[in-house]
Amino acid sequence: MKSHSKIIYGCSQGRLIKPYNGELQCFPKNKWIEEFELAQKCGLNFIEFFIDEEHNTDNPIWSKNSLNKINIFLNKYNLNPYSACISYIINNSIFDKKFIDKNVEYVIDVISKLNLINIKLIILPLLNKSDLCLFDLITVKKILKIFVKECRSFNMKIAIESTAYSAELINLLKSINDPNIGYVYDTGNRFEVEDPFLEITALKEYIFHVHLKDIKDKQNVIIGNGNINFKKIISILNSIKYNGKYNFETNRGIDPFNTMKNNIRLIDEIIQN
Secondary structure, eight states: OOOOSSSOOEEEEETSOTTTTTTTTTOOOOOGGHHHHHHHHHSSSEEEEESSSSSOTSSGGGGGGHHHHHHHHHTTOOOOEEEEEEEEEHSSSSSTTTTTHHHHHHHHHHHHHHHHHOOOOOEEEEGGGGGGGGHHHHHHHHHHHHHHHHHHHOEEEEEOOOOOHHHHHHHHHHHOOOTEEEEEEETTTTTTTSHHHHHHTTTTEOOOOOOEEHHHHHHEOTSSSSSSOHHHHHHHHHHHHHSSEEOOOOOOOOOOHHHHHHHHHHHHHHHHH
């Protein structure tokens, strides 16, 4: 099945495989190669690579041989190397002065390795221990500028993910004032933060990427079973002429492969109608 819309779809790494530990955020361990074929078969264009919240030596980015395998399988299954989410910073602060040196160095190392598989967009989830709202603007700007500079050397861009209000995000991005850093609009994380029309319209020049997920009772649920009004959100994104990619960061359901095919079908139906 291939999408008939112009939208380019991807999914977060591990969402096409049943998790060995039952967790939503779960690297697919020894099945990570299998996911490339599954992605192609269900009609996805890319896999959003996932850097674990705790250091994971099984992740293929830490091995030159495995990085080579990633390039081989991307080519074999006609998938584009596009985005990677460095979830490590969720539990390892990049702004806390006690840990800045160690964790900033870690992220820079990850960026250099992701360059070897031609990743174009680095996603920094500024959540939990790296929540930008917990730190002063000067520190946040200083650290993000380090990453922007590093990414520019590899022809990459950065998109931050946050639960801060749009006014705070605009203030931060304007103060950095660099076209290589923008924002990820996450349909689930933003559900209880602001009205989508106000937020998307306000942040329109900064939205580099979109994460699709459905939410009910603060839980990530199968698309169509939650409270997210995808029709409204996609209409607003169309109105600002968003032409970036869409990544499914979704609940797997009982059958991850068929759940993903259904995700694509549901979003395509919204677009076509």
